[in-house]
Amino acid sequence: MSDVAQASKVAGARPVADGLFTWPDNPKLLASSCNSCGTTTFPTQSSCPRCTGSDMREVTLATRGRLWTWTIQGFEPKPPYAGPAPFEPYGVGYVELAADADGASPVLVESRLSESTPERLVIGAEMDLEIVPFRTDDDGTEIVTFSFRPAGGA
Amino acid sequence: MDVAIVGIGMHPFGRHPGVSGLEQGAYAVRQALADAGIGWSEVECAFGGSASAGNADSLVSNLGLTGVPFVNVYNGCATGGSALAMADRAIRSGDYDLTLALGFDKHARGAFNANPESAGIGRWYGETGLMLTTQFFGMKIQRYLHDHGLPADILAKVAAKAFRNGSLNENAWRRKPLSEEEILAAPMLSNPLTQYMFCNPGEGAVALILASADKATRYTSHPVYLKSVSFKTRRFGSFEVFSPWLSPERAPGPTVEAAAAAFEAAGIGPEDIDVAQIQDTESGAEIMHMAETGLCKDGDQEALLRSGATEIGGKMPINTDGGCLANGEPIGASGLRQVYENVLQLRGAAGARQVPGQPKTAFTHVYGAPGISACTVMSV
Ligand SMILES: [Zn+2]
Numbered sequence: 001m002s003d004v005a006q007a008s009k010v011a012g013a014r015p016v017a018d019g020l021f022t023w024p025d026n027p028k029l030l031a032s033s034c035n036s037c038g039t040t041t042f043p044t045q046s047s048c049p050r051c052t053g054s055d056m057r058e059v060t061l062a063t064r065g066r067l068w069t070w071t072i073q074g075f076e077p078k079p080p081y082a083g084p085a086p087f088e089p090y091g092v093g094y095v096e097l098a099a100d101a102d103g104a105s106p107v108l109v110e111s112r113l114s115e116s117t118p119e120r121l122v123i124g125a126e127m128d129l130e131i132v133p134f135r136t137d138d139d140g141t142e143i144v145t146f147s148f149r150p151a152g153g154a
Numbered sequence: 155m156d157v158a159i160v161g162i163g164m165h166p167f168g169r170h171p172g173v174s175g176l177e178q179g180a181y182a183v184r185q186a187l188a189d190a191g192i193g194w195s196e197v198e199c200a201f202g203g204s205a206s207a208g209n210a211d212s213l214v215s216n217l218g219l220t221g222v223p224f225v226n227v228y229n230g231c232a233t234g235g236s237a238l239a240m241a242d243r244a245i246r247s248g249d250y251d252l253t254l255a256l257g258f259d260k261h262a263r264g265a266f267n268a269n270p271e272s273a274g275i276g277r278w279y280g281e282t283g284l285m286l287t288t289q290f291f292g293m294k295i296q297r298y299l300h301d302h303g304l305p306a307d308i309l310a311k312v313a314a315k316a317f318r319n320g321s322l323n324e325n326a327w328r329r330k331p332l333s334e335e336e337i338l339a340a341p342m343l344s345n346p347l348t349q350y351m352f353c354n355p356g357e358g359a360v361a362l363i364l365a366s367a368d369k370a371t372r373y374t375s376h377p378v379y380l381k382s383v384s385f386k387t388r389r390f391g392s393f394e395v396f397s398p399w400l401s402p403e404r405a406p407g408p409t410v411e412a413a414a415a416a417f418e419a420a421g422i423g424p425e426d427i428d429v430a431q432i433q434d435t436e437s438g439a440e441i442m443h444m445a446e447t448g449l450c451k452d453g454d455q456e457a458l459l460r461s462g463a464t465e466i467g468g469k470m471p472i473n474t475d476g477g478c479l480a481n482g483e484p485i486g487a488s489g490l491r492q493v494y495e496n497v498l499q500l501r502g503a504a505g506a507r508q509v510p511g512q513p514k515t516a517f518t519h520v521y522g523a524p525g526i527s528a529c530t531v532m533s534v
C-alpha cells in the first residue's frame with residue numbers, strides 16, 4: 001500500500017472524478033449495492049440493472065482482487081482521452097473485487113493496470129489497488145486516478 | 155405469408171471521397187430495383203438507415219416522390235438487421251407485397267470515437283483511456299481463449315482467410331491477401347489483437363427488395379427465401395462494450411438467443427447450414443460467434459480453423475465475401491452486406507468465391523454495440 005499512501009500525500013492532488021474512490025485517506029473504490037438482490041455496481045448508481053430496484057446503498061470495495069481479463073492499450077486513444085504525453089502503452093483489465101458489506105455480491109471492475117508487460121499479466125493473479133498520478137491540470141493541480149498492479153510486485 | 159428476396163444492390167465498400175453516404179444508398183437502391191426488374195414506384199413500403207450518414211427517408215428526393223411510407227431506422231450495429239426485420243414483417247403481416255430494406259453509412263477514419271456522456275458514463279471513463287471498442291474486443295477474446303484453452307495464433311488464421319476471400323470479391327475494400335506471419339507481425343493494438351485482426355470503419359451501402367413468396371417469380375428466376383429474422387438485446391451478465399463494471403454472474407451474449415430464435419423459427423438447425431456470414435469486427439469475434447451461433451462448440455474452433463473447415467471449399471464456409479475484416483464496417487450497411495452475399499451464394503452467382511456444391515441454406519449474424527444481435531436464416 002506504499003504507493004497509495006504516497007499518492008495521498010501529493011499536496012492538493014485531486015481525483016479524476018468525484019465519487020470513484022474515497023480520498024485522500026485510505027482510498028477504496030466506491031460502489032453501490034442493491035438492497036433487494038445484492039448486485040454491486042461500479043461506480044455508484046441509483047438503480048439496479050438486475051432487478052430494477054432503486055434501493056441502493058453505498059459500499060466500498062476490497063483493495064485486493066483477482067485479474068479476470070486484461071489487454072494492453074497499444075495506441076494513443078482519441079479525445080476525450082487526456083493521458084500523459086508522450087503516450088506510453090498501458091494495461092487495462094477487469095479485477096474481481098469483494099464488497100466490504102454483508103450481502104453485497106462481488107463485482108468485476110474495469111481499471112487501468114500499472115503493468116503493461118504481457119508476461120506479467122496473468123488471469124486469476126492477485127492485484128492491488130493503487131491511486132496513481134495521471135496528469136497535471138492546467139492550473140498545476142495533480143490529477144490522480146485508480147489503477148491495479150500485480151500483488152507483491154516491486 | 156412467406157418472404158423472398160427478389161432484388162439485391164450494393165455500392166462497393168471502402169472509401170469514396172466526394173460521394174455521400176446517401177448517394178451510396180441511392181446507388182444501391184437503383185441496383186436492387188434493376189435486379190428485381192421493377193421501378194421505384196412499385197416499392198410499397200421502405201425501411202432504412204445509417205449510423206452517421208443521414209436519414210434514409212430523404213432519399214425520396216433522389217429516387218422519386220412516390221408517396222411511399224419510408225421509415226428511418228437508427229439502431230446502432232443492428233440498423234440493417236432491424237430494417238430487414240421490419241421489411242420482412244411488413245410482408246408477413248399481409249399488408250404489403252413488395253418492400254425495401256436499406257442500409258448505408260460513411261464514417262471518419264480511425265477507431266470509432268466514443269462519447270462517455272452519450273453512453274451514460276462519466277467523462278472520467280473516456281479521459282482515463284478506458285472507453286475504446288478495441289480494448290473490449292481484446293479483453294473479451296483474451297478471456298475466451300483462456301476459458302477454452304485456445305491458442306492466440308488462430309486469430310491470424312481468421313484474418314488471413316478474410317483477406318484471401320476479400321481478394322476474390324470485387325466489392326470488397328481490402329483485396330490484398332496477407333499471410334498469417336504478416337498479420338501476427340503487425341503492431342499489437344490491443345493484446346492479443348494486432349492491427350490486421352481488426353476491421354476499420356468504412357463506407358458502403360446495400361439494398362434488398364423483398365416480395366411475398368407467392369409473387370417472387372414475377373421478379374426473379376432465383377428467389378431466395380427469408381426463413382426467419384430475429385433480433386435480441388443483451389441480458390444482465392452479458393460481457394458488452396463500455397462496461398465500467400461487470401457482474402461475476404455471467405450470462406450468454408445476445409447472439410446466443412438471436413441465433414436460437416432464428417433457427418427455431420426457420421425449422422432447421424446450425425448443422426443444416428451450408429454457408430454462414432457472421433460478425434467479425436475482429437478475428438476474435440468470428441471465433442466466439444462460431445460457438446455462440448451454434449455452428450460449433452466452444453473450443454472446437456482451433457481444429458476447424460486448422461483443418462480449413464471454414465474456408466470457401468470447407469464443410470462450414472464462413473465469411474465468404476471477406477467479412478468485416480476485408481469489407482470494413484459501414485455500420486448501417488454491414489448486416490445487409492451479409493444477406494447480399496448469401497443471396498449471391500444461394501443463387502450460385504458468387505463467381506470466384508462461389509461455395510461449391512450448390513448451397514441450399516445460409517445464415518447471417520450481426521453483433522454490436524451496445525449488446526445487440528440480429529440473425530437470419532435463408533434458403534432456396
Ligand atoms: Zn437489484
